[in-house]
Amino acid sequence: MTAAKRKRVDDDDDAAATDECESGCREREVQVQSSSSHNNLPMLAFHHYKQGMFMYSISDRILHKKLDGHLSLDTKLYWSTPQGWMLIMEHHPSRDKPSAAYLWNPSNGDELPLPKVQEDHRLSPIWRCLLSHKDPSHPGCVVVLVCSGEPAVWYCHTAGGGQWTRRSHEIPTRIFTVASCGAKLHFINSRERIGTIDFPSTPPAAADDDDQQQHPVIQYFDVPAIEFPNGMDSANSWLVESHDQLFRVSIFFVGDDLGAVHVYKMDFSARAWRRVRDIGDVVVFLEGYSDLAASCAASSLGLKANQIYFINSFCRDDGGYLYTFDLELDILESIWVPRPQTLRCLLPFWIVPPGS
Numbered sequence: 001m002t003a004a005k006r007k008r009v010d011d012d013d014d015a016a017a018t019d020e021c022e023s024g025c026r027e028r029e030v031q032v033q034s035s036s037s038h039n040n041l042p043m044l045a046f047h048h049y050k051q052g053m054f055m056y057s058i059s060d061r062i063l064h065k066k067l068d069g070h071l072s073l074d075t076k077l078y079w080s081t082p083q084g085w086m087l088i089m090e091h092h093p094s095r096d097k098p099s100a101a102y103l104w105n106p107s108n109g110d111e112l113p114l115p116k117v118q119e120d121h122r123l124s125p126i127w128r129c130l131l132s133h134k135d136p137s138h139p140g141c142v143v144v145l146v147c148s149g150e151p152a153v154w155y156c157h158t159a160g161g162g163q164w165t166r167r168s169h170e171i172p173t174r175i176f177t178v179a180s181c182g183a184k185l186h187f188i189n190s191r192e193r194i195g196t197i198d199f200p201s202t203p204p205a206a207a208d209d210d211d212q213q214q215h216p217v218i219q220y221f222d223v224p225a226i227e228f229p230n231g232m233d234s235a236n237s238w239l240v241e242s243h244d245q246l247f248r249v250s251i252f253f254v255g256d257d258l259g260a261v262h263v264y265k266m267d268f269s270a271r272a273w274r275r276v277r278d279i280g281d282v283v284v285f286l287e288g289y290s291d292l293a294a295s296c297a298a299s300s301l302g303l304k305a306n307q308i309y310f311i312n313s314f315c316r317d318d319g320g321y322l323y324t325f326d327l328e329l330d331i332l333e334s335i336w337v338p339r340p341q342t343l344r345c346l347l348p349f350w351i352v353p354p355g356s
Contacts, residue, residue, distance in 0.1 A: 040064075041107060042285060042296060042352040044311070044322065044337065045080075055351070056322070056337050058309065059302055063338060079129035079145070082179065082240070082294035084354030085136055087129050087143060089117055103136050103143065103158065107353045112136050114143060115156050115163045123154060123164075128290045130180045131158075132199055134355060140201040144185060146178055153216070155199060162203020170218045171197075177291040179239035181246040186239055188248075191225040194266075223271050228252060232259045238286050240293035248273055249284060249293060249308060258332065261308060261325040277327055279306055286310035289347040296352050311348060 043055040043064070055064045079087040086106060090099040098116040105111075117123060127148055133141040136158045145154040152168040172195060178187040185197040197216050204214035228235065232252035240247050246266040252259040263284075264273035283298045288311050298305040308325040322335045 041084075042283075042294075042301065042350060044348045045351050046348050056348075058322070061335065077123065077125050079125065079127070080349050080351055081129050081131055082292055082352070083131040083134050083136075084294070084352045085112075085131060086351070087114075087145075089123065101156075101164075103131075105354050106351050112158060114158065115161070117164055121154070121164055121166075124148065126289075127154075128178060128292055130178065130185065130292070132180050132183050132185070140183065140199075142199040144197075144199070146175060146185075153197070155216070157203040160203055165204055167216055169215070172218070177237055177239045177293075179241050179246065179293065181239075181241040182244065186246055188237060188239065189220065192222055193220055194223055195220045221271055223266075223273060226250060226262070226264060226273055229260045229262070236291075238291055238293040240284055240286075240295050242279060242282050242284070242295040247276075247279065247284075247295075249286060251286075251310070258312060258323070261327075261332070263308070263327060279327060281305045283307045283309065285350040285352060287350055288312075290349070294350055294352045301353070309350075 040057045040059055043057050046054045046056075053065070056062075057064060075091055077089045077091050081087065084106070085103045087101065088104050089101045098118050101114040101117050103112040103114060123145060124147070128146040130144050130146070131141055132144065135141065136143075139159050141158040142155050143158060147153060150168070151171040151173045152166055153171055154164055154166050156162060156164045172187075172189055174189055175195075176188045178185055180186075183198075185199075187195050187197070189195045196219050198219070199216045200214050202214075226248070229252055231254055233254060235250050235252045237248055237250040240249060246268075248264040248266070250262050250264070252262070263276050263279060265276050266272075267274050279295075281298050282295050282305060283301070283303050284307070285294045285296070286308065287293065296303075298307065304326070306327040308327065310323050310325075312321060312323060322337050324333045324335065325331070326333070
């Protein structure tokens with residue numbers, strides 16, 4: 001696919017979808033409906049500090065409005081994760097007492113308590129959040145916040161007590177995209193370098209514990225750089241885990257135009273990216289502002305397999321479109337996501353079902 005351009009066709013005229021380039025790009029309109037439901041995950045969420053939460057369901061293509069106490073900006077800070085669970089922290093503007101924190105399952109409402117966040121901890125809602133394991137009840141699972149603008153991570157264990165710990169020693173400044181795979185965090189440090197962060201299986205005895213065995217272990221390995229398709233001059237990449245395999249999704253551009261979408265799987269034995277055109281019964285969701293990505297089983301959600309969903313947040317006049325890329329057919333489809341004018345400038349995030 002090169003320099004894809006949107007072209008409007010009716011839903012019953014899919015056969016007429018064409019493009020001047022390698023892949024077709026079809027545009028469909030969607031239905032708008034007020035609703036109080038958010039159970040139809042996965043959803044693309046927009047949060048306005050006055051109007052509340054709007055969630056766009058990709059299965060029924062309806063914009064739902066939901067006012068949920070767990071996601072209230074007045075009293076909570078929250079972070080979505082690629083594992084589906086959301087980190088929720090009580091928000092005290094005065095910062096005069098510890099804040100309760102917990103993991104929340106948006107599918108069924110289950111909560112998993114976490115250590116309290118102390119008054120002097122400054123956790124930002126724009127940081128990236130991940131779990132080291134898909135199941136937070138795993139005895140070695142760690143909740144991680146990757147800081148933006150500084151080389152540091154905050155983390156706590158989901159079991160065994162402990163507390164929130166900040167780690168900055170050896171944490172690189174450049175973490176372009178990060179994913180959890182094999183109980184480790186993997187991140188792109190440069191075009192030819194991958195880093196890993198391995199967290200201790202038990203909490204440190206104290207936040208300032210000098211025991212090196214209680215500190216995260218950071219390692220690097222070199223990989224050959226991926227090749228740009230002909231005519232492409234820039235790209236953005238995401239790491240994502242699926243079925244215990246590490247994948248890389250790269251979107252290439254010609255100027256401001258979408259050019260190509262390639263998917264690669266990490267061959268750890270050769271330490272190289274291998275391009276793939278089939279990721280199985282999987283859909284992948286790319287988040288623009290955080291460079292996080294999530295994967296889900298397609299059939300269990302009633303979705304077509306081998307699909308990549310993303311918002312083109314790199315082009316200023318293209319923020320209203322949700323794109324789906326069919327990896328098997330090499331076709332790009334654009335879906336207009338209607339939302340109130342006040343939400344147009346907000347960067348959305350994905351809420352996916354845990355354990356999918």
